[in-house]
Amino acid sequence: MEGNWKDNISTPALVVDYGLMQKNIKTMANFAREKKINLRPHVKTHKCPEIAKMMLEAGASGICVAKVGEAEIFAESGLNDILIANQVIDLGQIKRLIELNKKTLVRVCVDSEKNVKDLSKAAQKEGVSIEVVLEIDIGLGRNGIQPGEPALNFAKFLQNQKNIKLVGLQGYEGHLISVLDPELREQQAHNCMQLLVDTRDLLNENGININYLTGGNTTTYRFTGSHEGITEIQPGTYVFNDEHHYRVCPEFKVAATVLCAVSNNPTRRIYTVDAGLKSVTNDNGNPTLRDYPKSKIKVMTEEHSIIRTGPKDTFEIGQKIEIIPSHICTTVNLYDFLTVVKDDEIIEKWDVLARGKNY
Numbered sequence: 001m002e003g004n005w006k007d008n009i010s011t012p013a014l015v016v017d018y019g020l021m022q023k024n025i026k027t028m029a030n031f032a033r034e035k036k037i038n039l040r041p042h043v044k045t046h047k048c049p050e051i052a053k054m055m056l057e058a059g060a061s062g063i064c065v066a067k068v069g070e071a072e073i074f075a076e077s078g079l080n081d082i083l084i085a086n087q088v089i090d091l092g093q094i095k096r097l098i099e100l101n102k103k104t105l106v107r108v109c110v111d112s113e114k115n116v117k118d119l120s121k122a123a124q125k126e127g128v129s130i131e132v133v134l135e136i137d138i139g140l141g142r143n144g145i146q147p148g149e150p151a152l153n154f155a156k157f158l159q160n161q162k163n164i165k166l167v168g169l170q171g172y173e174g175h176l177i178s179v180l181d182p183e184l185r186e187q188q189a190h191n192c193m194q195l196l197v198d199t200r201d202l203l204n205e206n207g208i209n210i211n212y213l214t215g216g217n218t219t220t221y222r223f224t225g226s227h228e229g230i231t232e233i234q235p236g237t238y239v240f241n242d243e244h245h246y247r248v249c250p251e252f253k254v255a256a257t258v259l260c261a262v263s264n265n266p267t268r269r270i271y272t273v274d275a276g277l278k279s280v281t282n283d284n285g286n287p288t289l290r291d292y293p294k295s296k297i298k299v300m301t302e303e304h305s306i307i308r309t310g311p312k313d314t315f316e317i318g319q320k321i322e323i324i325p326s327h328i329c330t331t332v333n334l335y336d337f338l339t340v341v342k343d344d345e346i347i348e349k350w351d352v353l354a355r356g357k358n359y
């Protein structure tokens with residue numbers, strides 16, 4: 001192909017730097033190997049089977065997804081050890097989860113009696129057994145049973161449900177993403193994980209023998225993955241990283257950007273580009289510009305963003321610029337495919353196959 005790789009891409013486009021992504025995958029896999037802990041990456045970040053397979057090749061033991069629709073896509077692509085790190089409530093989705101379990105191991109998190117009864121009923125009807133992970137609320141306040149006695153009571157309830165097998169505990173410390181002080185985050189991550197370990201001990205003392213404890217994300221993996229008793233980490237964002245997480249975890253390089261083109265220069269130091277909210281999300285704040293840290297995106301509309309440049313930055317109409325998303329997971333979900341660039345050449349286009357599979 002002629003010219004710079006950026007000239008050969010129709011904008012806006014989601015571009016993945018293959019080398020940086022591979023580095024990120026290896027950094028996390030090496031950490032897990034050193035700590036002798038399972039790595040189960042959350043693939044909601046990339047939604048792309050090709051990348052999930054690379055993660056497994058690097059040492060991951062399975063994957064996490066958030067939705068049955070995602071589990072179906074990854075199972076069809078050959079992934080055979082999946083944890084839905086979330087609850088599946090809808091009866092139609094429960095039916096699909098049961099079907100999927102006839103072919104592939106797909107575990108699911110639970111935290112309500114009604115949901116477990118629905119799962120049990122559907123599993124009995126089809127003659128299959130469902131492995132469930134009891135989610136414990138370790139501080140996020142989103143999902144989960146409270147640690148300690150409430151969790152023990154729930155585990156006892158689970159033991160009496162037909163075709164339901166309790167295999168472990170999940171505790172997700174997502175609220176620590178906003179704790180910027182690393183020492184505080186470390187301390188709080190250990191506190192959260194100790195709640196999970198203490199709950200496991202309580203269950204074990206009461207004859208419920210489980211050992212599988214899963215949790216962690218890109219900002220806490222080091223602490224969660226070093227905590228005695230935790231057997232698995234489930235980070236997701238690290239594969240691409242983004243502006244928001246990079247501030248906290250610079251060991252993971254920004255490997256995915258949105259390539260856009262300058263379309264107008266309405267007034268001095270003000271430029272318009274052809275990527276707006278339909279191409280890059282701003283739920284974690286406006287995105288930034290890769291090579292122009294002094295230039296800022298001020299306004300975002302559906303198809304455009306308006307930049308005020310730094311004093312020394314100037315752009316040409318048609319110039320291609322890389323935007324660093326502030327939240328890569330919601331941005332990836334806007335794209336049909338990823339354009340993969342290696343050594344300044346476009347090498348692949350990978351379908352974001354699980355895009356939009358949030359049901």
Ligand SMILES: Cc1ncc(COP(=O)(O)O)c(C=O)c1O
Pocket residue numbers: 042045064085086172174216217218219234235236237238
């Ligand atoms: C239950 C659960 N586990 C793991 C993750 C991965 O977190 P991160 O993408 O910050 O690494 C998430 C993120 O939403 C999650 O909800």
